[in-house]
Amino acid sequence: MNVRRLLTRTVLVLMIVLGIAFAVAWVRSDNDCAAQRASRPSAPMRAVVYCDYGTPDVLTIAQIEKPVPQDTQVLVRVKAASVNPVDWHMMRGTPYVMRLGSGLRKPAVTRTGVDFAGVVEAVGRQVSRFKVGDEVFGGRTGSLADYIVVSEDRAIVLKPATVTFDQAAAVGVAGLTALQGIRDRGQVTKGQRVLINGASGGVGTFAVQIAKYLGAEVTAVCSTRNVELVRSLGADHVIDYTREDFTTRGRRYDVMLDNVGNRPVSACRRVIVANGKYVLVGGGGPDDHRIIGPLGRALSLYAVSPFVRQQLGMFIAELNRDDLDWFAGAMQSGNVTPVIDRRYPLAQAADAMRYLETGRARGKVIVTME
Numbered sequence: 001m002n003v004r005r006l007l008t009r010t011v012l013v014l015m016i017v018l019g020i021a022f023a024v025a026w027v028r029s030d031n032d033c034a035a036q037r038a039s040r041p042s043a044p045m046r047a048v049v050y051c052d053y054g055t056p057d058v059l060t061i062a063q064i065e066k067p068v069p070q071d072t073q074v075l076v077r078v079k080a081a082s083v084n085p086v087d088w089h090m091m092r093g094t095p096y097v098m099r100l101g102s103g104l105r106k107p108a109v110t111r112t113g114v115d116f117a118g119v120v121e122a123v124g125r126q127v128s129r130f131k132v133g134d135e136v137f138g139g140r141t142g143s144l145a146d147y148i149v150v151s152e153d154r155a156i157v158l159k160p161a162t163v164t165f166d167q168a169a170a171v172g173v174a175g176l177t178a179l180q181g182i183r184d185r186g187q188v189t190k191g192q193r194v195l196i197n198g199a200s201g202g203v204g205t206f207a208v209q210i211a212k213y214l215g216a217e218v219t220a221v222c223s224t225r226n227v228e229l230v231r232s233l234g235a236d237h238v239i240d241y242t243r244e245d246f247t248t249r250g251r252r253y254d255v256m257l258d259n260v261g262n263r264p265v266s267a268c269r270r271v272i273v274a275n276g277k278y279v280l281v282g283g284g285g286p287d288d289h290r291i292i293g294p295l296g297r298a299l300s301l302y303a304v305s306p307f308v309r310q311q312l313g314m315f316i317a318e319l320n321r322d323d324l325d326w327f328a329g330a331m332q333s334g335n336v337t338p339v340i341d342r343r344y345p346l347a348q349a350a351d352a353m354r355y356l357e358t359g360r361a362r363g364k365v366i367v368t369m370e
């Protein structure tokens with residue numbers, strides 16, 4: 001009886017402490033928006049900012065201070081950027097679990113966009129890999145802006161002259177996710193059968209091309225209007241999900257890359273061979289799974305994993321130089337060509353995000369700085 005009482009009290013105290021800690025963190029959660037509004041930049045530039053979580057309506061074009069590169073940084077004049085679902089996740093603060101890192105009440109980081117391509121305008125004193133005038137591309141938070149600074153040893157590489165700024169800006173998050181999903185997680189080799197669910201979006205259009213480049217036999221899943229698109233990217237077989245369910249066709253694959261996560265894990269496991277790999281990339285729109293997002297599905301994969309021979313898991317892509325260089329080579333040789341759906345000027349960045357949020361993008365959505 002005493003033990004029960006002690007336990008109840010301990011749990012109660014813990015809940016009160018946690019509640020107070022949460023309330024304090026909630027109230028203290030803030031960002032630099034007020035200070036920015038009060039300041040008058042001496043060298044202004046345009047940047048897309050958001051001071052509160054919300055729909056694309058929270059995005060505004062602000063005049064902020066143009067950054068100055070530190071010793072190991074380069075200043076890039078952004079020519080083009082592209083948007084990814086991660087941008088609307090951060091903008092909306094969903095899934096909510098993410099706010100433990102991004103700011104409980106308000107976004108701690110108020111800049112958006114990651115992928116960029118542009119021209120080096122200035123370099124820090126210790127920079128050795130880049131010089132003024134170099135054309136570059138890569139990934140860095142805050143790319144929806146006239147300028148960004150990037151450390152030379154981070155995700156930034158030279159852009160091949162034959163690749164346009166729009167094409168290079170398309171690579172970033174989606175391209176590296178596709179590469180790491182197919183090549184590293186899927187370990188796809190020549191002759192293997194690969195199924196790509198969600199083959200017509202940002203990640204999918206890269207994944208189809210990369211899997212083909214690695215010599216796989218590719219089956220792409222998309223809707224009717226995108227059948228020809230994914231076929232033109234090299235897909236050997238296309239399943240129109242409006243007519244056929246890929247989980248009930250009786251075909252089996254060595255690797256499945258899942259950009260949608262819309263079929264039960266058990267059904268996905270049935271389409272993979274006994275020692276095959278299921279690589280979960282993501283899935284879900286702005287109104288789906290608001291609390292933990294695709295983490296719920298990822299957890300169920302890890303729960304099943306120890307008991308089956310198949311390799312099941314989710315991964316978060318890493319922006320790195322080596323993989324960007326891989327893309328520079330693959331684009332230069334014509335083995336991978338980014339698919340660009342729409343272009344928006346910076347002033348219409350909110351519309352670009354609105355369109356991406358529909359989940360209907362065919363390839364990448366670009367924002368240009370003109």
Ligand SMILES: NC(=O)c1ccc[n+]([C@@H]2O[C@H](COP(=O)([O-])OP(=O)(O)OC[C@H]3O[C@@H](n4cnc5c(N)ncnc54)[C@H](OP(=O)(O)O)[C@@H]3O)[C@@H](O)[C@H]2O)c1
Nearest residue numbers: 085177198200201202203223281282283315316317360361
């Ligand atoms: N883990 C990571 O590090 C990581 C990195 C990047 C992205 N992601 C996640 O991966 C997912 C895909 O990203 P993305 O950039 O490719 O998104 P996206 O460009 O917005 O994807 C849009 C595409 O999804 C297709 N689609 C929608 N419902 C579908 C369905 N039921 N079956 C097949 N295709 C469907 C659409 O084709 P239709 O119009 O034909 O339906 C459209 O072409 C997102 O959830 C994103 O958050 C994760």
